[in-house]
Amino acid sequence: MKSVLIVDDSIAVARQLEKIVNSDDAFEVVAQGRNGAEAIKLCQQHKPDIVCMDMNMPVMDGLTALRNLMQLTPDLKVVMVTSLGGVGDKYTEAIRLGAKDVISKPFEKDNVLEMLKRL
Amino acid sequence: MAVKFFGQFLVEKGAVSRIDLLQAIDLQEKTNLKFGEMIVKMGLMSSADVERVHMAQRNEDLHFGDMAVKLGIITDEQVQQVLTHQRNNHLYIGEALVQLGVLDKEKLEDLLAAFKKDQQSYVxxxxxxxxxxxxxxxxxxxxxxxxxxxxxxxxxxxxxxxxxxxxxxxxxxxxxxxxxxxxxxxxxxxxxxxxxxxxxxxxxxxxxxxxxxxxxxxxxxxxxxxxxxxxxxxxxxxxxxxxxxxxxxxxxxxxxxxxxxxxxxxxxxxxxxxxxxxxxxxxxxxxxx
Incomplete structure:
Protein backbone atom coordinates (compact mmCIF):
# COMPACT_ATOMS: atom_id res chain seq x y z
CA MET A 1 0.00 0.00 0.00
CA LYS A 2 1.33 3.43 -0.94
CA SER A 3 1.19 6.25 1.58
CA VAL A 4 -0.21 9.59 0.41
CA LEU A 5 0.16 13.10 1.83
CA ILE A 6 -2.54 15.62 0.82
CA VAL A 7 -1.71 19.33 0.86
CA ASP A 8 -4.50 21.83 0.18
CA ASP A 9 -5.60 24.97 2.03
CA SER A 10 -9.21 23.98 1.37
CA ILE A 11 -10.61 21.63 4.01
CA ALA A 12 -13.35 20.69 1.53
CA VAL A 13 -10.92 19.63 -1.21
CA ALA A 14 -8.63 17.81 1.23
CA ARG A 15 -11.62 15.85 2.47
CA GLN A 16 -12.80 15.07 -1.05
CA LEU A 17 -9.32 13.89 -2.07
CA GLU A 18 -8.92 11.83 1.10
CA LYS A 19 -12.21 10.05 0.35
CA ILE A 20 -11.11 9.30 -3.22
CA VAL A 21 -7.61 8.10 -2.28
CA ASN A 22 -8.78 5.91 0.62
CA SER A 23 -11.50 4.33 -1.56
CA ASP A 24 -8.76 2.29 -3.28
CA ASP A 25 -6.95 -0.39 -1.26
CA ALA A 26 -3.69 0.45 -3.01
CA PHE A 27 -3.43 3.83 -1.24
CA GLU A 28 -3.73 5.30 2.22
CA VAL A 29 -3.76 8.97 3.25
CA VAL A 30 -1.25 9.32 6.11
CA ALA A 31 -1.43 13.09 6.72
CA GLN A 32 -2.84 16.40 5.50
CA GLY A 33 -1.22 19.83 5.30
CA ARG A 34 -2.72 23.25 4.62
CA ASN A 35 0.20 25.00 2.89
CA GLY A 36 3.61 24.41 1.32
CA ALA A 37 5.54 24.88 4.57
CA GLU A 38 3.44 22.20 6.25
CA ALA A 39 4.02 19.93 3.24
CA ILE A 40 7.78 20.03 3.79
CA LYS A 41 7.43 19.36 7.53
CA LEU A 42 4.95 16.51 7.03
CA CYS A 43 7.10 14.91 4.31
CA GLN A 44 10.07 14.75 6.67
CA GLN A 45 7.83 13.34 9.42
CA HIS A 46 5.80 10.75 7.41
CA LYS A 47 8.04 10.07 4.39
CA PRO A 48 5.03 9.48 2.08
CA ASP A 49 5.32 7.67 -1.26
CA ILE A 50 3.12 10.24 -3.00
CA VAL A 51 2.22 13.90 -2.36
CA CYS A 52 -0.96 15.42 -3.85
CA MET A 53 -0.50 19.19 -3.56
CA ASP A 54 -2.42 22.35 -4.50
CA MET A 55 -0.58 25.28 -6.17
CA ASN A 56 -2.43 28.36 -4.95
CA MET A 57 -2.00 28.32 -1.15
CA PRO A 58 -1.22 30.92 1.53
CA VAL A 59 2.06 31.01 3.56
CA MET A 60 4.01 28.99 0.95
CA ASP A 61 2.57 28.21 -2.48
CA GLY A 62 2.69 24.75 -4.04
CA LEU A 63 5.38 25.47 -6.64
CA THR A 64 7.78 26.85 -4.01
CA ALA A 65 7.11 23.80 -1.84
CA LEU A 66 7.65 21.51 -4.85
CA ARG A 67 11.03 23.12 -5.56
CA ASN A 68 12.08 22.59 -1.91
CA LEU A 69 10.76 19.02 -1.78
CA MET A 70 12.62 18.04 -4.96
CA GLN A 71 15.87 19.36 -3.46
CA LEU A 72 15.31 17.43 -0.23
CA THR A 73 13.97 14.17 -1.75
CA PRO A 74 14.45 14.09 -5.55
CA ASP A 75 12.70 10.69 -5.89
CA LEU A 76 9.49 11.83 -4.20
CA LYS A 77 6.40 11.47 -6.43
CA VAL A 78 4.54 14.78 -6.33
CA VAL A 79 1.29 15.41 -8.20
CA MET A 80 -0.09 18.94 -8.39
CA VAL A 81 -3.89 19.07 -7.99
CA THR A 82 -4.89 22.58 -8.92
CA SER A 83 -7.40 24.91 -10.52
CA LEU A 84 -4.40 26.44 -12.36
CA GLY A 85 -3.58 23.23 -14.28
CA GLY A 86 -4.90 24.74 -17.50
CA VAL A 87 -2.50 27.70 -17.33
CA GLY A 88 0.33 26.60 -19.63
CA ASP A 89 3.07 28.44 -17.74
CA LYS A 90 2.06 26.96 -14.38
CA TYR A 91 1.71 23.44 -15.81
CA THR A 92 5.12 23.65 -17.49
CA GLU A 93 6.80 25.07 -14.37
CA ALA A 94 5.38 22.24 -12.25
CA ILE A 95 6.63 19.56 -14.67
CA ARG A 96 10.04 21.26 -14.97
CA LEU A 97 10.38 21.40 -11.20
CA GLY A 98 9.80 17.63 -11.02
CA ALA A 99 6.06 17.08 -10.58
CA LYS A 100 5.03 13.70 -11.98
CA ASP A 101 1.66 14.99 -13.16
CA VAL A 102 -0.81 17.88 -12.92
CA ILE A 103 -4.53 17.36 -12.36
CA SER A 104 -6.89 20.25 -13.07
CA LYS A 105 -9.78 21.12 -10.75
CA PRO A 106 -12.59 20.27 -10.98
CA PHE A 107 -11.33 16.67 -10.99
CA GLU A 108 -13.13 13.35 -11.22
CA LYS A 109 -12.56 10.36 -8.94
CA ASP A 110 -11.62 7.94 -11.74
CA ASN A 111 -9.06 10.35 -13.22
CA VAL A 112 -7.37 10.87 -9.84
CA LEU A 113 -7.10 7.12 -9.12
CA GLU A 114 -5.93 6.32 -12.65
CA MET A 115 -3.22 8.94 -12.39
CA LEU A 116 -2.07 7.70 -8.95
CA LYS A 117 -1.82 4.14 -10.30
CA ARG A 118 0.30 5.31 -13.24
CA LEU A 119 2.98 6.73 -10.90
CA MET B 1 -13.90 18.86 -17.20
CA ALA B 2 -11.68 21.94 -16.94
CA VAL B 3 -10.23 24.61 -19.21
CA LYS B 4 -6.95 23.23 -20.57
CA PHE B 5 -4.10 24.28 -22.80
CA PHE B 6 -3.30 22.15 -25.84
CA GLY B 7 -0.06 20.66 -24.45
CA GLN B 8 -1.80 19.46 -21.31
CA PHE B 9 -4.53 17.87 -23.43
CA LEU B 10 -1.92 16.03 -25.53
CA VAL B 11 -0.18 14.60 -22.44
CA GLU B 12 -3.50 13.56 -20.88
CA LYS B 13 -4.50 11.77 -24.09
CA GLY B 14 -1.12 9.98 -24.19
CA ALA B 15 -0.36 11.54 -27.61
CA VAL B 16 2.95 12.96 -26.35
CA SER B 17 5.10 12.42 -23.24
CA ARG B 18 5.89 15.08 -20.65
CA ILE B 19 9.48 15.09 -21.91
CA ASP B 20 8.29 15.67 -25.53
CA LEU B 21 6.12 18.53 -24.33
CA LEU B 22 8.98 20.18 -22.40
CA GLN B 23 11.25 19.90 -25.47
CA ALA B 24 8.54 21.49 -27.63
CA ILE B 25 8.11 24.31 -25.09
CA ASP B 26 11.89 24.87 -25.08
CA LEU B 27 11.77 25.14 -28.89
CA GLN B 28 8.86 27.59 -28.66
CA GLU B 29 10.75 29.73 -26.15
CA LYS B 30 13.78 29.89 -28.44
CA THR B 31 11.61 30.77 -31.46
CA ASN B 32 8.93 33.05 -30.00
CA LEU B 33 11.10 35.92 -28.86
CA LYS B 34 9.79 38.58 -26.51
CA PHE B 35 9.21 42.06 -27.92
CA GLY B 36 12.52 43.41 -26.58
CA GLU B 37 14.50 40.42 -27.86
CA MET B 38 12.82 40.52 -31.26
CA ILE B 39 13.40 44.24 -31.79
CA VAL B 40 17.14 43.81 -31.08
CA LYS B 41 17.26 40.82 -33.45
CA MET B 42 15.56 42.98 -36.13
CA GLY B 43 18.22 45.63 -35.62
CA LEU B 44 15.77 48.37 -34.58
CA MET B 45 17.18 48.81 -31.07
CA SER B 46 20.42 48.13 -29.21
CA SER B 47 20.73 46.15 -25.96
CA ALA B 48 21.50 49.45 -24.21
CA ASP B 49 18.18 50.86 -25.51
CA VAL B 50 16.37 47.77 -24.15
CA GLU B 51 17.93 48.34 -20.73
CA ARG B 52 16.80 52.01 -20.84
CA VAL B 53 13.22 50.90 -21.55
CA HIS B 54 13.32 48.34 -18.71
CA MET B 55 14.59 51.02 -16.29
CA ALA B 56 11.78 53.40 -17.34
CA GLN B 57 9.19 50.60 -16.94
CA ARG B 58 10.10 50.38 -13.24
CA ASN B 59 8.63 53.87 -12.77
CA GLU B 60 5.69 53.68 -15.18
CA ASP B 61 3.38 50.78 -16.02
CA LEU B 62 3.62 50.76 -19.83
CA HIS B 63 4.13 47.95 -22.35
CA PHE B 64 7.68 47.67 -23.70
CA GLY B 65 6.77 49.05 -27.15
CA ASP B 66 4.73 51.97 -25.76
CA MET B 67 7.58 52.91 -23.43
CA ALA B 68 10.16 52.70 -26.25
CA VAL B 69 7.97 55.06 -28.33
CA LYS B 70 7.53 57.42 -25.39
CA LEU B 71 11.32 57.57 -24.92
CA GLY B 72 11.68 58.38 -28.64
CA ILE B 73 13.78 55.27 -29.35
CA ILE B 74 11.40 53.83 -31.97
CA THR B 75 8.25 54.91 -33.84
CA ASP B 76 4.69 53.55 -33.71
CA GLU B 77 5.24 52.10 -37.18
CA GLN B 78 8.26 50.16 -35.97
CA VAL B 79 6.22 48.79 -33.05
CA GLN B 80 3.65 47.51 -35.55
CA GLN B 81 6.45 46.07 -37.70
CA VAL B 82 7.75 44.04 -34.73
CA LEU B 83 4.26 42.90 -33.67
CA THR B 84 3.50 41.74 -37.23
CA HIS B 85 6.81 39.89 -37.38
CA GLN B 86 6.07 38.22 -34.01
CA ARG B 87 2.58 37.23 -35.18
CA ASN B 88 3.71 35.86 -38.54
CA ASN B 89 6.58 33.85 -37.06
CA HIS B 90 4.82 32.53 -33.95
CA LEU B 91 5.48 28.84 -33.38
CA TYR B 92 2.50 27.05 -31.85
CA ILE B 93 3.01 24.04 -29.58
CA GLY B 94 1.56 21.62 -32.13
CA GLU B 95 3.89 22.92 -34.84
CA ALA B 96 6.84 22.60 -32.46
CA LEU B 97 5.94 18.93 -31.83
CA VAL B 98 5.78 18.35 -35.60
CA GLN B 99 9.18 20.02 -36.06
CA LEU B 100 10.61 17.72 -33.38
CA GLY B 101 9.15 14.69 -35.17
CA VAL B 102 6.91 13.74 -32.24
CA LEU B 103 3.68 14.21 -34.24
CA ASP B 104 2.97 14.24 -37.96
CA LYS B 105 0.79 16.94 -39.50
CA GLU B 106 -2.18 14.66 -40.06
CA LYS B 107 -2.18 13.44 -36.45
CA LEU B 108 -1.86 17.06 -35.26
CA GLU B 109 -4.97 18.04 -37.25
CA ASP B 110 -6.94 15.18 -35.67
CA LEU B 111 -5.76 16.08 -32.17
CA LEU B 112 -6.55 19.78 -32.70
CA ALA B 113 -10.07 18.86 -33.76
CA ALA B 114 -10.45 16.63 -30.67
CA PHE B 115 -9.12 19.45 -28.46
CA LYS B 116 -11.59 21.96 -29.90
CA LYS B 117 -14.42 19.50 -29.27
CA ASP B 118 -13.21 18.91 -25.69
CA GLN B 119 -13.09 22.66 -24.99
CA GLN B 120 -16.29 23.52 -26.91
CA SER B 121 -18.28 23.70 -23.69
CA TYR B 122 -16.03 26.55 -22.52
CA VAL B 123 -16.60 28.78 -25.56
Missing part, protein backbone atom coordinates in the same frame (compact mmCIF):
# COMPACT_ATOMS: atom_id res chain seq x y z
CA UNK B 124 -18.06 32.05 -24.26
CA UNK B 125 -21.63 33.07 -24.83
CA UNK B 126 -22.49 36.75 -25.38
CA UNK B 127 -22.81 38.76 -22.18
CA UNK B 128 -23.47 42.51 -22.31
CA UNK B 129 -20.99 44.64 -20.35
CA UNK B 130 -21.81 48.36 -19.79
CA UNK B 131 -20.04 50.90 -22.00
CA UNK B 132 -16.67 52.41 -21.02
CA UNK B 133 -15.51 49.35 -19.06
CA UNK B 134 -12.00 48.35 -20.18
CA UNK B 135 -11.10 44.73 -21.04
CA UNK B 136 -14.72 43.83 -21.81
CA UNK B 137 -13.90 40.38 -23.28
CA UNK B 138 -12.25 39.40 -19.99
CA UNK B 139 -15.31 40.34 -17.87
CA UNK B 140 -17.62 38.57 -20.33
CA UNK B 141 -15.46 35.48 -19.97
CA UNK B 142 -15.37 35.83 -16.13
CA UNK B 143 -19.19 35.89 -15.95
CA UNK B 144 -19.58 33.17 -18.56
CA UNK B 145 -17.20 30.73 -16.82
CA UNK B 146 -18.84 31.44 -13.46
CA UNK B 147 -22.24 30.54 -14.95
CA UNK B 148 -20.84 27.38 -16.56
CA UNK B 149 -19.14 26.23 -13.34
CA UNK B 150 -22.31 26.94 -11.31
CA UNK B 151 -24.07 24.48 -13.57
CA UNK B 152 -21.32 21.88 -13.96
CA UNK B 153 -19.60 21.90 -10.58
CA UNK B 154 -22.37 23.04 -8.23
CA UNK B 155 -25.32 21.66 -10.22
CA UNK B 156 -27.29 24.90 -9.71
CA UNK B 157 -30.05 25.91 -12.18
CA UNK B 158 -30.37 29.67 -12.52
CA UNK B 159 -31.11 32.61 -14.82
CA UNK B 160 -28.42 35.29 -15.22
CA UNK B 161 -29.61 38.88 -14.82
CA UNK B 162 -28.29 41.95 -16.71
CA UNK B 163 -24.87 43.25 -15.69
CA UNK B 164 -24.74 46.74 -14.14
CA UNK B 165 -22.32 49.13 -12.48
CA UNK B 166 -22.82 49.31 -8.69
CA UNK B 167 -21.32 51.22 -5.78
CA UNK B 168 -22.21 48.73 -3.08
CA UNK B 169 -22.77 44.99 -2.61
CA UNK B 170 -25.83 44.01 -0.61
CA UNK B 171 -25.19 42.18 2.65
CA UNK B 172 -25.13 38.39 2.28
CA UNK B 173 -24.34 35.60 4.77
CA UNK B 174 -21.23 34.52 2.81
CA UNK B 175 -19.07 36.65 0.52
CA UNK B 176 -15.97 34.92 -0.84
CA UNK B 177 -13.31 36.77 -2.81
CA UNK B 178 -10.09 36.31 -4.78
CA UNK B 179 -7.69 38.85 -6.30
CA UNK B 180 -6.65 39.15 -9.95
CA UNK B 181 -3.37 40.74 -11.03
CA UNK B 182 -1.43 40.87 -14.30
CA UNK B 183 -3.50 41.68 -17.40
CA UNK B 184 -6.21 43.08 -15.09
CA UNK B 185 -6.17 44.26 -11.49
CA UNK B 186 -9.43 43.34 -9.78
CA UNK B 187 -11.24 41.51 -7.00
CA UNK B 188 -13.66 38.69 -7.80
CA UNK B 189 -16.50 38.32 -5.26
CA UNK B 190 -19.30 35.78 -5.00
CA UNK B 191 -22.03 36.65 -2.47
CA UNK B 192 -24.45 33.88 -1.53
CA UNK B 193 -27.24 33.02 0.90
CA UNK B 194 -26.93 30.13 3.36
CA UNK B 195 -29.08 27.88 1.17
CA UNK B 196 -26.96 28.56 -1.94
CA UNK B 197 -23.78 28.04 0.11
CA UNK B 198 -25.16 24.66 1.19
CA UNK B 199 -25.91 23.69 -2.42
CA UNK B 200 -22.31 24.52 -3.34
CA UNK B 201 -21.01 22.61 -0.28
CA UNK B 202 -23.02 19.49 -1.17
CA UNK B 203 -21.45 19.49 -4.62
CA UNK B 204 -17.89 20.25 -3.51
CA UNK B 205 -17.95 17.75 -0.62
CA UNK B 206 -19.87 15.19 -2.71
CA UNK B 207 -22.33 14.64 0.17
CA UNK B 208 -26.12 14.21 0.06
CA UNK B 209 -26.56 16.33 3.18
CA UNK B 210 -24.39 19.00 4.78
CA UNK B 211 -26.69 19.69 7.78
CA UNK B 212 -24.12 18.49 10.30
CA UNK B 213 -21.14 20.19 8.70
CA UNK B 214 -19.43 23.00 10.65
CA UNK B 215 -19.77 26.56 9.30
CA UNK B 216 -16.05 26.60 8.55
CA UNK B 217 -16.37 23.67 6.14
CA UNK B 218 -19.46 25.13 4.46
CA UNK B 219 -17.78 28.53 3.94
CA UNK B 220 -14.64 26.75 2.76
CA UNK B 221 -16.69 25.04 0.05
CA UNK B 222 -17.66 28.44 -1.39
CA UNK B 223 -14.00 29.51 -1.24
CA UNK B 224 -13.02 26.35 -3.12
CA UNK B 225 -15.76 26.88 -5.67
CA UNK B 226 -14.44 30.36 -6.54
CA UNK B 227 -10.90 28.96 -6.53
CA UNK B 228 -11.95 26.48 -9.23
CA UNK B 229 -13.73 29.21 -11.19
CA UNK B 230 -10.84 31.69 -10.97
CA UNK B 231 -8.21 29.06 -11.83
CA UNK B 232 -10.19 28.23 -14.95
CA UNK B 233 -10.57 31.96 -15.68
CA UNK B 234 -6.75 32.27 -15.56
CA UNK B 235 -6.50 29.28 -17.94
CA UNK B 236 -9.06 30.74 -20.34
CA UNK B 237 -7.36 34.15 -20.17
CA UNK B 238 -4.06 32.47 -21.12
CA UNK B 239 -5.79 30.92 -24.15
CA UNK B 240 -6.86 34.46 -25.12
CA UNK B 241 -3.29 35.74 -24.72
CA UNK B 242 -3.64 37.40 -21.29
CA UNK B 243 -1.72 36.48 -18.16
CA UNK B 244 -3.77 36.62 -14.94
CA UNK B 245 -2.42 35.66 -11.51
CA UNK B 246 -4.82 34.80 -8.69
CA UNK B 247 -4.53 35.06 -4.92
CA UNK B 248 -5.87 32.38 -2.51
CA UNK B 249 -9.61 32.72 -1.72
CA UNK B 250 -10.81 34.51 1.42
CA UNK B 251 -14.08 35.23 3.18
CA UNK B 252 -14.97 38.96 3.26
CA UNK B 253 -16.07 40.30 6.63
CA UNK B 254 -19.53 41.86 6.21
CA UNK B 255 -20.92 43.62 9.29
CA UNK B 256 -24.45 43.44 7.91
CA UNK B 257 -24.40 46.66 5.91
CA UNK B 258 -22.92 45.25 2.70
CA UNK B 259 -19.59 45.98 1.06
CA UNK B 260 -18.74 49.35 -0.53
CA UNK B 261 -16.92 49.35 -3.84
CA UNK B 262 -13.61 51.19 -3.16
CA UNK B 263 -13.44 54.68 -4.76
CA UNK B 264 -10.54 53.71 -7.01
CA UNK B 265 -12.47 50.70 -8.36
CA UNK B 266 -15.51 50.15 -10.58
CA UNK B 267 -18.05 47.63 -9.32
CA UNK B 268 -19.52 45.37 -12.01
CA UNK B 269 -22.39 43.21 -10.75
CA UNK B 270 -23.94 40.14 -12.39
CA UNK B 271 -27.10 39.10 -10.51
CA UNK B 272 -27.98 35.39 -10.60
CA UNK B 273 -31.61 34.35 -10.09
CA UNK B 274 -32.69 30.96 -8.79
CA UNK B 275 -36.05 29.38 -9.62
CA UNK B 276 -37.31 29.84 -6.04
CA UNK B 277 -36.94 33.63 -6.37
CA UNK B 278 -33.67 33.84 -4.47
CA UNK B 279 -30.89 35.99 -5.91
CA UNK B 280 -27.13 35.97 -5.38
CA UNK B 281 -24.36 37.98 -7.01
CA UNK B 282 -21.09 37.73 -8.85
CA UNK B 283 -19.33 41.09 -8.59
CA UNK B 284 -15.94 42.26 -9.81
CA UNK B 285 -14.21 45.32 -8.35
CA UNK B 286 -12.06 46.56 -11.23
CA UNK B 287 -9.13 48.87 -10.40
CA UNK B 288 -9.38 52.19 -12.29
CA UNK B 289 -6.52 53.45 -14.40
Missing amino acids: SEKIEIPANIPHKPIWEMVADLTYKMLTRVAGISFRPGPCSIVEKLPSRPVIAEMGFSGAVSARYLLSVSESTRNLVAKAILDEDSVEDEPEEVLDDSVKEFINIVCGNIAAKAAQLGHSIDITPPEIVEDNGSGVDVPQDHTGLMFPIYLSDGEVFELTVFIAKG
